[in-house]
Each structure stands twice: as C-alpha cells, then as structure tokens.
Amino acid sequence: MSTFDNPFDPDRNLRAGCVCGQHQSAAEHEQATALRCDPVESEEKRYEGVVAAAVMRAMFPQDVARRAFLKSVGASTALAALSQFFPLKTATEVFAQAGAPEKKDLKVGFIPITCATPIIMAAPLGFYAKHGLNVEVVKTAGWAVIRDKTINKEYDAAHMLAPMPIAISLGLGANAIPFAVPAIENINGQGIVLAMKHKDKRDPKDWKGLKFAIPFDYSMHNYLLRYYLAEHGLDPDTDVQLRAVPPPEMVANLRADNIDGFLAPDNICQRAIYDGAGFMHLLSKEIWDGHPCCSFAASREFITTAPNSFAALTRAIVDATAYASKAENRKQIAEAIAPANYINAPVTVLEQVLTGTYADGLGGVKTDAKRVDFDPFPWQSFAVWMLTQMKRWGQIKGDVDYKAVAEQVYLATDTKKLMTEMGLSPPASAYKSFAVMGKTFDPEKPDDYVASFKIRKAS
Amino acid sequence: MNSSLRLRAGLVSVVLLAAFLGIWHLATRSTAPVATMSPEYAKLMGLTATQGKSAMPGPLDVGAKLFEHLKRPFYDNGPNDKGLGIQLAYSIARVGTGYLLAVLVAIPLGFLIGMSPLLSKALDPFIQVLKPISPLAWMPLALYTIKDSSVSAIFVIFICSIWPMLLNTVFGVASVRKEWINVARTLEVGTIRRAFTVILPAAAPTILTGMRISIGIAWLVIVAAEMLVGGTGIGYFVWNEWNNLSITNVIIAILLIGIVGMLLDQILARFTRMVTFPE
Secondary structure: OOOOOOOOOOOOOOOOOOOOOOOOOOHHHHHHHHOOOEEEOOOOHHHHHHHHHHHHHOOOHHHHHOOOOHHHHHHHHHHHHHHHHHHHHHHOOOOOOOHOOOOOOOEEEEEHHHHHHHHHOOOOOOOHHHHOOOOEEEOOHHHHHHHHHHHHHOOOOEEEEHHHHHHHOOOOOOOOOEEEEEOOOOOEEEEEEHHHHHHOOHHHOOOOOOEEEEEOOOOHHHHHHHHHHOOOOOEEEEEEEEEEHHHHHHHHHHHOOOOOOEEEEEEEEHHHOOOOOOEEEHHHHHOOOOOOOOEEEEEEHHHHOOHHHHHHHHHHHHHOOOOOOHHHHHHHHHHHHHHOOOOOOOOOHHHHHOOOOEOOOOOOEEEEOOOOOOOOOHHHHHHHHHHHHHHHHOOOOOOOOOOHHHHHOOOOHHHHHHHHHHEEEEOOOOOEEEEEEEEEEOOOOOOHHHOOOOOOOOO | OOOHHHHHHHHHHHHHHHHHHHHHHHHHHOOOOOOOHHHHHOOOHHHHHHHOOOOOOOHHHHHHHHHHHHHHHOOOOOOOOOOOHHHHHHHHHHHHHHHHHHHHHHHHHHHHHOOOOOHHHHHHHHHHHOOOHHHHHHHHHHHHOOOHHHHHHHHHHHHHHHHHHHHHHHHOOOOOOHHHHHHHHHHOOOOHHHHHHHHHHHHHHHHHHHHHHHHHHHHHHHHHHHHHHOOHHHHHHHHHHHOOOOOOHHHHHHHHHHHHHHHHHHHHHHHHHHOOOOO
C-alpha cells in the first residue's frame, strides 16, 4: 500500500489487488499507470494531504476501523475534527521544509541547449528559491569543461549528458570519480539534420562516405547515431566519419559544407533550419521514443557531505521538470530561458523546439508535441542500455556488471522516495523494457543484447 | 613637409577605410526573397532563409549594435550576461595580475642570470624548452592541478608573458658596456649599488622592450583562455555570442580587443621612450 493512497476514502479497496481492480497488485497498477508527473494541486495542498493522511493513519492504524469511522462521520468532518486537536498547519510547514540545507548558496553548471531547460528555468521561475536554495546557474563552454569544473568542485552539481556520469564513474576519459544521477533532464529532444544539398538523399544506405558531427563521445547522440547507421547497414567506424564538434560550430560547419550532417541536441537542430543551412531528417524520438538525453548529476562526495542540499536541489529539479512537462507552460518557459543570460538564442527557435510546432527546413511545418519532453525518473534500465552501447562500440572492454553500475550511478531509489514525498507518483520498478527502432531491449539480458548486433566493434 | 606628409597619410587611411566599409556593405546586402514560402513557414525561419540576407552582418548592423553596447557598457544581468565594459574589465584585470606576477619573477631572475654566466648556461636549456610551448597547451594541465578556472587563466597569462621579459632582461643585463662596469669597479661601487645605478639604467630600454612584447602576448592569450574556461571576460563574450551564432557581436568584440591591445601596447611604448637615452 502506498503512502499516497487516500486514507479518507471510505471505499478504499482493502483486499489484495489494485485500486482499479484491473491489476494483480497495487505495484503493478502503479507501473501501468506509469509516471504522472503533473502536480494535481498546489504544493501546499499536496503537503497538507500528505500530513493529514499520515496523522489519520496514526490514529486509526486498523484500516477496517478507519473505514467504519469515515463511513459514519464523512471524510470532510473527519478532517475538520482532526485539525481541531492536531496542528496540521504547523506540521505541514515542518514537513515541507524537510531538513535544512547544509549549504544554501550553490553553483550549478549548464550547457546552453534546451536539454538544460529544467536546470535553467528553475532559476528565473523560482523553483530553487521555493526549495530554500540560492542557486547560481553558470553557463559553461563545453562538456569537457563542465566535467572538469564539477570534479574540481567549482560546481556543486551540473547538467551532463546522460552517459557522462557513468563514464566518469567508470573512469572513461577522466579519473574514476563516483558520480550520481538523481534526475533525467529531458527525454527525446535531438535530431538528425542534413545539409540542404542532401535533400534528396533521405535513405541512410546512400550515406557512405559522409561526414557527421556529434557533440561528445559519451553521449546519447553518439550512441543513437551509431545505432541508426548500423541498423541501415553502415558501420559507423569505417563507412562514415564521426567527429566530436561543439554544437554552434556544427551549424557553421554545415553552412560551410565542411560536414554533411549532425545528430545534435535541440535548439541547435532548429537553429540550423532557422538559418537555412539544413533540414530535419528525423527527430531522435523516431529512433527511440522516450530516450533519455541529458541528466542532472553531482558527485557522491557532494551528496554525502550535503545530503539536505542535494535533496532540496533534486526536489527543485524534479519540480521544474514536472512544470516543464506540461504543454501549456512551454511558451512561458521558452521566453524565460531565451535571454543572453541563459541559452542566448532567438525566442522563435526555442518556441519551435519546446512547443513542437516547427519548420522542417524543406518548406513544411510539422507538429509533434513530444519532440522534446520532460520526465525526471532515472530509469536504471536506461543506464544499462548506455552501458551495452559503450560495450558495443568498444568504449568499455571486458566483463561489465551492468546492473551494479546502473544502480550505483542512477539513484532511482532515492528519487522515488523524494518524488513520493512531494506527492508525485514514481514508477514502482527502476527497470523497464523499451524498443529502439523496433528492437526490444530486455534490461535483464544485456550481454545477449550486445551480442545480437551484427555491426559492432569486435572486442 | 612633415605635417603635409601626416595629412596625406591620414587622407589615405580615411580613403582605405571608406573603401573597405563600402565593399563590405555591398557584399553583405540582402537580396530579394530566395524562394516563395508560405507565410506560416516564413514566420518560423530566420532572415537568412526568408530574405536571402547574408550570414555576414553589414557595417551598418555592426555600427548599430556597437552603439547599443556603448550606451550601456556596465549593465549586469546575472552571472552569464554582463555589459561589454565589465567583460573587458575582467579580462584586463586577469591580464594585469598574471602580467605583474610575471614581471616580479622575470626581471629579478633575468638580472641574476644576466650577471652570472654560470647560471645563464645552466638555465638556458630549460628556458629554451619552455619558451616555445603554446600558452593554451598549459590550460588543461593548469585546470587539472590548480583546480580553479580563474586562477588557471591567470597562470596561463603568467607562464606566457614571462619568457620574452626574461630573455630580454638577460640580454640587456649581459650586454651592458664593459667600460661602464669597469669604471664602476674602479670607483669601488658595491655589487648591489652597481646593479641599480649602472646596469639597470643601461639595460632598461631592452627590459621594457621585453615587457612590451609580453603584454601583447598576454592580451592575445587571454581571449583564447577565456573562451575555454568561460564565465567572464571578453573571451567568454565572444564564445557566448558565437554560441548564438551572432557574428555581429563577434565582430564588435574583435574590434574592441584590437583597440584595447593597441592601448596596452602604447602605454608600454611610452614607458620605453621615457627610459631610453641618446648615447
């Protein structure tokens, strides 16, 4: 039974099974209804409900007795009676504040792309302040710099590509330093853009010899592009050229005919279209709908030395992510993050990315509300998938304990606890199966998955 | 004669500038709409795509933008967006700090090496190896060991401005005329007094030339260093605008970097003239 079932409901199901009666257990029901991130009521109401529920349970530990009481007096009377002799308001305030943060002034680094939306918008829209923090979001010049500055402790936490914390924890391309991910920044939100001269070359089988740019080696961009090419029979290591290029230079290089295309994070894709340099070949969501893109990461050391600050920070990010997941807020968010202080891009470009109504570069206007989406839950099966791709392309060698690494880096358990405290409904399990280009991934059998690919680096 | 030459040179400069601006303007004019597109689609696209506007801004765009910046050079919109004046001040402060540290190390050390042939020979291999290293090559190492991006930027300025000063000081001190030193010796002037009253004035023009070369290099390097570490400074400004593909602002930054560099050089040139004496 979850803490967030309503104990004021006299018709509550007391037998085994779930609330709606369609599932075997409550856990299964929760998983089926998945993550509902949208806060239904105001923050205060939510906490109030949580506290009242806890008090009600404490007074009537027996479900049957409580139900009898509720049936006889009615839920609202019961609540009123409860608040007569129990200071619900004070208790709510105490609960909402949780532990006082050890460190209030924090620095969070970000790369100016729409993937960082929750991290950035939490500053102008007041999500950090709401959770008692004074956060300075600092724009950073590149992924390697953001990695070094977070390792150096100049930043307390940072925006990173989803595979980066795994790579850092494993010591790939850096010293091995344990990092952790309490929240995924965004899902989807990338695209393959090709130069205008390739507008009739839409079949990847014809792409032999082309030059593509990706933002970083340890990125979903790299893994998705390689996956996409390999599914079409191209070996990404020998048939095409892949170059790590900073996103703004991608647009300039595309215009200069120096590269033929790129798989980049959004607003860069849309920027290339806006400037007339390229067109959208496909959105990354067409490769894997719901794939993680960027993450919110901090070092283990920060988490252990300042656990309350870290919890407050995670709450702020999850809260902002929930806000960003709602389509009706997206225009406001686009305006909030467009100024020079944050992403520094034309509002039209950001709006096209966030609302999903965009020019495709070939004269058409397309609509896809899920072009970029926000869902903070750090599925550990995402981490397992990234590890399979690191293995597939030879970034890690030898045997990998996929689950151990995934569970060490992706903090699903802690996030689930925080989300539950906030009145959100996280999924029950941290593993789920999903399909990438129609091929199902089973997180229980990562080695079989790696072995099932025809095109991969022999190791 | 002299004043007429200056007048004519000035006239040629103005004509060259006008020609340059004119060609620039003509080359970047926007042409007619490139293709017919639905108004709904056009609304989502930039000027380059809809009006065939050149990706390069024209001189008028740059001028208008420059005026906008000069109107409020010191605004401060949080950590990632500050006025051009503030950015330049950050860069100048970093260059100043690194450069002064280099002066404090290079000139006494150069004096010592210049006065002692033994030290000169012993340290020569180290200097020869360290001198040609590109300052930015130090950056990853500095970030990794110093663990502070701002101090790393200052360190890079320090390490790149030390060599020209050191070498020029050594050369200046070593090539003070033997007669003068002999005269001092005959008069039984002490070593320290000899260094300050005879060698320093004689070597001063050479030392200052070294300092002038150094400040030029330091100013060259700071822009690149700040582009790498980000945060504040004119280099960060360039990176931030490049990130937005705003070539107009990048051109403005280039112009300002040139002007500040020239001013720094002129200050050192004036000092050099002050210590130079006719023989």
